[in-house]
Amino acid sequence: MFARRLPIDPRNRVHSRFRGFIFSVPVLLAASFLTPSSTIAQPTEQRPSVAAAVDRQQGDNLLEQLTKERWDITDVFDEEIHLYLSQEEFDRLGEMGHSVRWLEDHTVEWVEWLEKPDALREKSQFSYPTFQEMTDQLNDWVDEFPGLIQVESVGQSVQGRELWFARITGPDNEGPDFRPVVSHVATMHGDEMAGTPLAMDFIERLLAGYGEDEEITWLVNNTEIWVMPLMNPDGYADGIAPNSRRSNANNIDLNRNFPSWACGDQDTTSGRQPETVAIMEWSAARNQVVLQANYHGGALVINYPLDECATCNTQCGGSYSADEPLLREIALAWARPNQRLSNSTRFTDGVTNGAEWYSIYGSMQDWHFRFRGTVEVTVELDNNKIPGSTLLEQIVLENRQSTIDYTMWGHQGLRGYVINNHGDGVPVAATVSVEGTEFNVRTDPVTGGFHRPLLPGTYSVMIQPEDTDDVYTFRNVVVNEGIATPRTFALHGTGYLDVWMIY
Ligand SMILES: [Zn+2]
The missing domain is CATH 3.30.70 (Alpha-Beta Plaits)
Structure with a gap:
């Protein structure tokens, strides 16, 4: 069912509605695009x-x-x-x-990979939207696809711009009651701008592809997908390259502004930048975000946790959690469909452990992983932070399947519903942990549903209801490849129990 790949040929693109961003290159200017x-x-x-x-x-x-x-x-x-x-x-x-x-x-206008630059140049339809154009486009989509997309502001930047987060998911009567949350956040560094058009393209493909493309329809019906196309609107400066900057308007690097586990920070929003606070509060309100992708530029690599070494503010040449093989596999889900990433000569298979590249402290990805049990990768889209229009188009096209495959990883691993089985079968708010691994996930208190990314294997799963110290252990839980089938974890009795449910 998922064998169908999205068309990568721009002529087959499902979208045609980016009228506000359409960039047509005057023929007389064409020669100047051949040189950076x-x-x-x-x-x-x-x-x-x-x-x-x-x-x-x-x-x-x-x-x-x-x-x-x-x-x-x-x-x-x-x-x-x-x-x-x-x-x-x-x-x-x-x-x-x-x-x-x-x-x-x-x-830089193009990298010789996709097609001859002349052909690319004629077709290029991508440029950087202004903040207002992006806002208008999101509102237009809400009008056009009211059952599929909602857009909310989760906070304001230092200069008072709304931090828009789009939620895309299928109608209530389609798909399951419990849908894993997978989010994409672009451009926390304002001068790494390619992520914003990529995020907008992703939203549009989800909406326009719904009911048309089998893979996208399934993904939208079964996933609660969130996309923030612009986390640092002040630094982005309406997509005008010479005005853009890395930091927010208080000159703070937002990807060093999250609580640092290695430096012993408390997991609080106190004293942090408004853009950072917005993400922290949004994530905490979701109960459990399963996966997040965090779009950057300036390098070409997918960087996965851990960024921080065990000792605060040091370099250690690599910092590996107990989930290292899983994190690498999830990063590869993004890198594999992208030829330039896969063929990287600098990073094996286009992915790297964060600290193996270099350590930073207070990154969003390490905060999400260590404090919230969310697997996040940092997507470095291109060595050029502000690609010209034809290279921008190439970047969007070469990452289209990656955005889908990465989001799809939110459905692999262990999935289930935790219920109280004292005869009533009500959903249980609980923490789910897996022996020999590092991060825990929470069930949704309304449905008891949870999702925990895992590699195929056999595991012991521990479930602790929120209001007790009781731990229920389910042994020999087999995780298969591919989309996980939900299981019911029924909690019997009180105290430490060692049970294996047949379901
Ligand atoms: Zn960056």
Whole structure:
């Protein structure tokens, strides 16, 4: 049933409604698109911190020092470290004797992969929507597909822009009562802009494909899909590249602003940025988000937890949870359909453990995984943070199947309903844990439903109702490949029980 792949040929695209974003290239300008344009970035009032590189010397401890002091590192190579610097920080590094330089801002139009650039250029229909265009488009979809999409603001940015989150799911009378929540959040770094058009394209394909495409229809009916196309609207600056910036309007990097487990932070929103608070409160209100994807740019890789090393503000060369094989497999679900990711020469199969690349502290993905039991991956879409229109189209097309396959992973593993079996069979609010693994998930108190991503295998599953200390252990629970069949976990009696239900 899921063998059908989405068409990747742009001529077969299901969507034709991005009228607000349609970009037609005047023929006279075409020649200028064959060469990348670049400028040296400089800090300005609008962009107080911009990309820079500092050289590493053999045997120095520069990376360790910058990590300890929580500098805003964005990439690490053998010879140099990339980071975001204000003019003052740039000068300070120079005074410390380091060789530091501003990096160029590239706007690259295409990468030779999909088709001949001439053909691509003629077809390119993608550009960066303004905040208002994005808002209008979301509202239009609500009008056009009232049974499939709702849009709500889950907070406001520092400058008062709404943080829109679209919820896409099938009608109540289709699919199951309990649907796993899978979310996609784009552009928490305002100058990594490709994620916003990709997220809008994803929403549109879910809506336009519903009832038309078998895989999409099943996915929408069986999943509660949430998409936030723009987490940092102030930094995104209406998609106008020279005005965009990484941080929010308080000059805070939002992907360093979540509670850090390694540094012993409490899981509270106190003192955090409004964009961070919005995500934390949204997630907590969902009871259990099963999976999230977090769209970035500036590299080409899928990065999975853990980002943090066990010791706060250090580098450790890799930080592996007990769920490492599962997390890698989920990251691969995104990378596999994407040729450029799969063929990466820098990262094996296009995926990496976060800390194996470089550690950061206070990332959204580690907060979600460690504090909320949500598997989140960081999707780095392209080495160019702000691709030109033809490369942008290529990025959207090459990630279309990945958005579907990743969301589909929300249905693999262990799924069930926990009920009280004292004769009434009512749903139970409980925590579900799996022996030998790391993160727990919560049941939905209304239905008792839960979903826990797992690799195929045989497991012991522990269920603890919220209002007791009792733990119910179900042994020899077999998890198969593919879409999980829901099971009923019926809790009998009180105290520690060792039971195996046949269902
Ligand atoms: Zn980023």
